[in-house]
Amino acid sequence: MAIRIAIAGASGRMGRMLVEATLAATDCELHAALDRPGSDTLGLDATAFLGKQSGVLIGADLTALEGADVLIDFTRPEGTLAHVAACRAYGVNMIIGTTGFDEAGSAAIREAAADIAIVHAYNMSVGVNLLIKLLEVAGKALNVGYDVEVVEMHHRLKVDAPSGTALMLGETVATAQGRTLKEAAVYAREGITGEREPGTIGFATLRGGDVIGDHTVMFAGLGERIEISHKASNRTIYAQGSIRAAHFLAGKQSGFFDMQDVLGLR
Known part of the structure; x- marks a missing residue:
C-alpha cells in the first residue's frame, strides 16, 4: 500500500521539491497539498508547475490531513506548530524540517510525539x-x-x-x-x-x-x-531524505525520532 503523503508549504521552493520527490517514489502518493491562507496558489493543482495534473489541489483547510499517513513540513515555526496540533488530532505522523523553534515550540513537538510518530531534524540530508x-x-x-x-x-x-x-x-x-x-x-x-x-x-x-x-x-x-x-548544491537532498524518513515512520504509532534514527546511525 502506498504511503499517503501530505505536504505543507506545497507552493514554496522546498514544497515543490517535496511534491516532485513524492511523485517520483513508486510507493508513495500525494494525499494533500497545503499552503497558508491567502496564498495566490490556493485552488491550483499541486503539480501544475510540472505541467501535470494530479487532482490534488493546494488548500489551506487542515481537514485535508484526514486520511494521510504523514505530513512533511518545512515551513515556519508558527505554522508548523499549528500543523502539529492538527496532525495530533487526525492521527497523522509528521516529518519536520522547520528551523527556528524556541524552547516552548520544541517542547510542544516532543509532547505531541506521545500520540503520533515524529521525525524532527534540522537537516534531512x-x-x-x-x-x-x-x-x-x-x-x-x-x-x-x-x-x-x-x-x-x-x-x-x-x-x-x-x-x-x-x-x-x-x-x-x-x-x-x-x-x-x-x-x-x-x-x-x-x-x-x-x-x-x-x-x-x-x-x-x-x-x-x-x-x-x-x-x-x-x-x-x-x-x-x-x-x-x-x-x-541542490535542495533535492532534503526532499530525498524526507521520503526516506516517511518510509521509516510507516507503521509507527508514536515516538520522537531524528535522521540518525532513520539512517540507523545510533
Missing part, C-alpha cells in the same frame, strides 16, 4: 547526518587542545541565524565533549573581546546570494587544523 556521526568521533578525540568553530553560509533570504543545522553540529560536538551548547556557544564577537576562552564553540554566520547550505566545523589546534565540511 543523508550527508549532513553522516557528518554528525563523524563529529561525535572527532569531538571526543579532539577534546583537549583544540578550539572549535562552526561556520555556515546560506542564501540571502534565510530568516534565522545561526542555521538549525549549525546549531545541531555545535550541539553534537558539545555533547561529545561533555558540555551543553548553552554553556559553550559564542554567537558574536565584536571589539576587544580578549583571548578566546577554552572550551567555547564559536559560530560564524554568512548570508548571501543563492547558497543553499554550506557548513564547516573546524578543530583548530597548535600546529594543525581539522575541518569537516558539507556543501549542499
Whole structure:
C-alpha cells in the first residue's frame, strides 16, 4: 500500500521539491497539498508547475490531513506548530524540517510525539547526518587542545541565524565533549573581546546570494587544523531524505525520532 503523503508549504521552493520527490517514489502518493491562507496558489493543482495534473489541489483547510499517513513540513515555526496540533488530532505522523523553534515550540513537538510518530531534524540530508556521526568521533578525540568553530553560509533570504543545522553540529560536538551548547556557544564577537576562552564553540554566520547550505566545523589546534565540511548544491537532498524518513515512520504509532534514527546511525 502506498504511503499517503501530505505536504505543507506545497507552493514554496522546498514544497515543490517535496511534491516532485513524492511523485517520483513508486510507493508513495500525494494525499494533500497545503499552503497558508491567502496564498495566490490556493485552488491550483499541486503539480501544475510540472505541467501535470494530479487532482490534488493546494488548500489551506487542515481537514485535508484526514486520511494521510504523514505530513512533511518545512515551513515556519508558527505554522508548523499549528500543523502539529492538527496532525495530533487526525492521527497523522509528521516529518519536520522547520528551523527556528524556541524552547516552548520544541517542547510542544516532543509532547505531541506521545500520540503520533515524529521525525524532527534540522537537516534531512543523508550527508549532513553522516557528518554528525563523524563529529561525535572527532569531538571526543579532539577534546583537549583544540578550539572549535562552526561556520555556515546560506542564501540571502534565510530568516534565522545561526542555521538549525549549525546549531545541531555545535550541539553534537558539545555533547561529545561533555558540555551543553548553552554553556559553550559564542554567537558574536565584536571589539576587544580578549583571548578566546577554552572550551567555547564559536559560530560564524554568512548570508548571501543563492547558497543553499554550506557548513564547516573546524578543530583548530597548535600546529594543525581539522575541518569537516558539507556543501549542499541542490535542495533535492532534503526532499530525498524526507521520503526516506516517511518510509521509516510507516507503521509507527508514536515516538520522537531524528535522521540518525532513520539512517540507523545510533
